Amino acid sequence: MDKQKLADIFAQIKKFDKIIISVHKRPDGDCLGSAFGLKDIIKATWPNKEVYVLGEYVEYLSFLGKTDEIEDEVFEGSLFISVDTAGRDRIFDQRFTKSDMMIKIDHHIAVENFGDIDYVDVNRPSVTLIILDLFREFQDVLKMTSNGARALYTGTLTDTGRFKYSGVDGDTFRSVAVLYDNGLETREIYDVLDVRTDELTRFKGFFLQNFKKTKNGVAYIKILPKHIKKFKVSLEEASSLVNELGYFAECPIWILFAEYEGGIVRARMRSKGPAINELANKYEGGGHSMACGANLGTWKRTNLLIADADELAKKYKEELK
Numbered sequence: 001m002d003k004q005k006l007a008d009i010f011a012q013i014k015k016f017d018k019i020i021i022s023v024h025k026r027p028d029g030d031c032l033g034s035a036f037g038l039k040d041i042i043k044a045t046w047p048n049k050e051v052y053v054l055g056e057y058v059e060y061l062s063f064l065g066k067t068d069e070i071e072d073e074v075f076e077g078s079l080f081i082s083v084d085t086a087g088r089d090r091i092f093d094q095r096f097t098k099s100d101m102m103i104k105i106d107h108h109i110a111v112e113n114f115g116d117i118d119y120v121d122v123n124r125p126s127v128t129l130i131i132l133d134l135f136r137e138f139q140d141v142l143k144m145t146s147n148g149a150r151a152l153y154t155g156t157l158t159d160t161g162r163f164k165y166s167g168v169d170g171d172t173f174r175s176v177a178v179l180y181d182n183g184l185e186t187r188e189i190y191d192v193l194d195v196r197t198d199e200l201t202r203f204k205g206f207f208l209q210n211f212k213k214t215k216n217g218v219a220y221i222k223i224l225p226k227h228i229k230k231f232k233v234s235l236e237e238a239s240s241l242v243n244e245l246g247y248f249a250e251c252p253i254w255i256l257f258a259e260y261e262g263g264i265v266r267a268r269m270r271s272k273g274p275a276i277n278e279l280a281n282k283y284e285g286g287g288h289s290m291a292c293g294a295n296l297g298t299w300k301r302t303n304l305l306i307a308d309a310d311e312l313a314k315k316y317k318e319e320l321k
Ligand SMILES: [Mn+2]
Pocket: 030, 031, 084, 107, 125, 126, 127, 159
């Protein structure tokens, strides 16, 4: 935690009357949770400030808040805050250059610096927990409502795999305690997150019947457009099942392949053994050491990645002996 930089960010938020918060493309619980949590803190503390959240609509996260659509003029004289986004081109709204100042708040290994202030803390398992570092640092001034607590808890839950992933520590729970102190009610959140449609339930049946394993311990599944069509699920929904492959004791690595717009094949990669981010980098991807993604482009290349992952699993098991 960089207290000086948090103080700089606090000073800018205090100074600007107009603040625009943007998430990354294809947003998840952490970036929308951070954005709406930060908006709530700013509005609860300074009700007269204008605060906007820019991002795509995501049905299952719509309970966190409503995103805004704004004209170019609104950017004039504004502070732009990008959350949970490592690269400039991944920012949802590319009009950030029209803002007076830009702050980046993120927890991914920096691919580039693009803010006037860049706050990157890779030791925090979610950006919501960085927002909470800011909140706790200036607790005497900042306020939060139960809506903000809900948003920040949701992002913390989704990015830590419900407190299971590495990076969760005492600070995580000290921050979560602050959310309870500010009116957090968790029941509603679990009610929303634990919902599953008929379609996805049936797709899950298919998924659990059709995964494959390599010799040395890589579990994987290839989700083709025809499967998506047959079961009437979205790609996001289908991909959310990735960790269903993480239960095998003999498979330290698991991968979900799916085809995106324009026939582009991507991989979601997970590990409970060796670090896999370098492998992801080799295939035009990146992310965290145990959870990352790769851009294969074509189905043909998936077999290369599977072979590389299998080699990694083999080495890992040999080292354990
Ligand atoms: Mn995140």
